[in-house]
Amino acid sequence: MSPEAQIRSPKPAAMSNLYTALLAVAFGVVLATAAFVAVKCYFIYETLFKIP
C-alpha cells in the first residue's frame, strides 16, 4: 500500500455517538413494538399472518 492510498482512504470516524444512539433507540423501539405485536397476535389468534 502506497502512502497516497493511505491518505485517500482514511477510516471514517463517527461524528457524534449521540445521534447513533438515537438511531439505535429508534430501531430498538420499532423492533420491540413489532415483537410485542407479534407475541400478542400469536397468543390471541395462535398465528401471525393467517386469518383464523
Add this chain to the structure above:
Amino acid sequence: MSNLTKILIVLLTISVIFLCGIVVTYVANADNYKQKYAQLNSERDSLEQEKESLSNQLKEKIQQKDDLEKALNSQLATLKTRADELQTKINNIERERAELLERVNGWASITKDFQATTEKQIQLLTTAQEDVKQLKAEQIKLNKELEQTSAALVEKTAVIEAAEAEKRRLIEEKADLQNQLLMKTGGKVAAAAAPVTQEKGYALPAQTSTAALDLKALISEVDIKNSLATISIGSADGVREGMKFHVTRGSEFVCDVLIVDVDTDKAVGVLELVQSATGGPKVGDSAVTNL
C-alpha cells in the same frame, strides 16, 4: 454530518417512539375477538340445544294436550249421556213428587177432618168424664148418706130392740105385780119372779181404729166442687176405707178427709168440717190420722 441530518435523526426518533407507543397502546387495548367468537359460538350452541329441547317439550306437550283433549271429549260425551239420564230421572221424580203432593194434600184434608172429629170426641169424652165425676161424687155422697143412714138404722134398731126388751121386762114385771096383787088379795104371797129378758144397753156407733195407726200423708189433688181430695198414700201404707185424716196447714186445722176409695199408692176421701177461713184444702197440705 450536516445539521439537517441531525434534525432528521431526532425527528425520526421522536416520531418512531410516538407511533410505536400508539401501536402498543392500541394492541394492548384491542378486544379479544377470538374469545368473543368462541363465547358467542358456545352461547349459540347452547341456545340451539335449548331450542331443540324446547321443541321436544313443545311436541310432548302438544301430544299430551291431544291425548287429554281426547280423554276429556270422551268424558264429556259420557257426562252428557249421564246428564240426559239424570234429567230423565229428575223429570220422573218431579212427576212422582207432584203425585205425592196431591196425595199429601188429600191426607192432610183427611187428617184435618179426623182431627176435628177427634176434638169433638175429646170434648164429648171430657163432658162425659165430668158427668161421671159428678155422678161418682154424688154416688159417694149417697153412699156416705147411706152409710150414715145404715148406722143410724142399726143404732135405732138396737134402741128399738132395747126398748122392746125393756117393754117385755116391764110387761113381765107388770104380770108379776098383778100376780102378787092377786096373791095378796087371795091371802097368798107369791115369790118374786125374775124377768126373763135381760137389760141391754143402747147401741153405740162403731169407732174406727185410725187412732192405732199414725199415718202421715200429703194432699195430692183437691176437687172442691165435688168435696173430694186425694192423699199421697194408699193401701200399701195401711190406709183403709172409712179412715179419717185430719188436714192441717202448719198449725192451722183445715178439714177432715173421710176415705172412701183406696188404691195401692193413693186414696180418695170426702171433705168434712171444711174451715172456710182457710180457703179449703190445697195441694201440699199435710194429712194425719192423729193430731
